[in-house]
Amino acid sequence: DAGVIQSPRHEVTEMGQEVTLRCKPISGHDYLFWYRQTMMRGLELLIYFNNNVPIDDSGMPEDRFSAKMPNASFSTLKIQPSEPRDSAVYFCASKEQGLAVDEQYFGPGTRLTVT
Amino acid sequence: SQKIEQNSEALNIQEGKTATLTCNYTNYSPAYLQWYRQDPGRGPVFLLLIRENEKEKRKERLKVTFDTTLKQSLFHITASQPADSATYLCALSVGYSSASKIIFGSGTRLSIRP
Numbered sequence: 001d002a003g004v005i006q007s008p009r010h011e012v013t014e015m016g017q018e019v020t021l022r023c024k025p026i027s028g029h030d031y032l033f034w035y036r037q038t039m040m041r042g043l044e045l046l047i048y049f050n051n052n053v054p055i056d057d058s059g060m061p062e063d064r065f066s067a068k069m070p071n072a073s074f075s076t077l078k079i080q081p082s083e084p085r086d087s088a089v090y091f092c093a094s095k096e097q098g099l100a101v102d103e104q105y106f107g108p109g110t111r112l113t114v115t
Numbered sequence: 116s117q118k119i120e121q122n123s124e125a126l127n128i129q130e131g132k133t134a135t136l137t138c139n140y141t142n143y144s145p146a147y148l149q150w151y152r153q154d155p156g157r158g159p160v161f162l163l164l165i166r167e168n169e170k171e172k173r174k175e176r177l178k179v180t181f182d183t184t185l186k187q188s189l190f191h192i193t194a195s196q197p198a199d200s201a202t203y204l205c206a207l208s209v210g211y212s213s214a215s216k217i218i219f220g221s222g223t224r225l226s227i228r229p
Contacts, residue, residue: 108156
């Protein structure tokens with residue numbers, strides 16, 4: 001398996017523009033997580049899905065952020081409109097269901113810069 | 116409020132020595148705790164998981180302890196090598212099922228000098 005795939009790897013956009021980040025989880029994994037990492041706030045959970053259904057979106061900073069998982073092999077995180085304070089590295093992670101297997105597998109991240 | 120603290124933003128260790136990283140938490144009762152390694156420009160990579168009813172877990176040169184009374188986990192790397200240099204993150208489960216989410220600490224940057 002290629003692991004968790006994220007695209008794009010780098011995104012530079014101007015304030016006010018819409019940004020869409022993409023993630024393909026590991027095949028067979030039931031959970032998908034979106035995280036944001038900054039120097040100031042560390043690694044923060046934004047939202048996670050189980051079997052394509054959003055379970056907890058309490059970490060989504062505001063209504064400008066939205067996430068979807070239309071099927072088991074694809075998820076998007078959208079920011080509209082983007083602001084400079086959204087600049088961060090966004091990670092997607094996936095894991096299998098089951099108490100014995102709880103490790104999360106992270107993608108390489110998308111570095112977002114909003115100017 | 117709930118808090119996870121990883122003592123020492125950075126730790127410098129001589130090659131061959133044992134590196135010990137600390138993770139303290141307050142106002143949590145995690146069912147398990149995990150340690151991840153993160154290299155620059157990459158996503159975190161899972162290392163070890165230890166459950167609340169386990170005191171210690173080992174994997175090769177790595178050892179993790181979990182003291183639910185002290186609300187502390189210690190992460191040890193024995194016979195440290197320059198290749199062990201990275202940022203190490205602890206993560207606590209929130210919830211009591213495999214559906215629980217994990218909350219990450221801010222990390223400790225470990226440097227092993229030759």
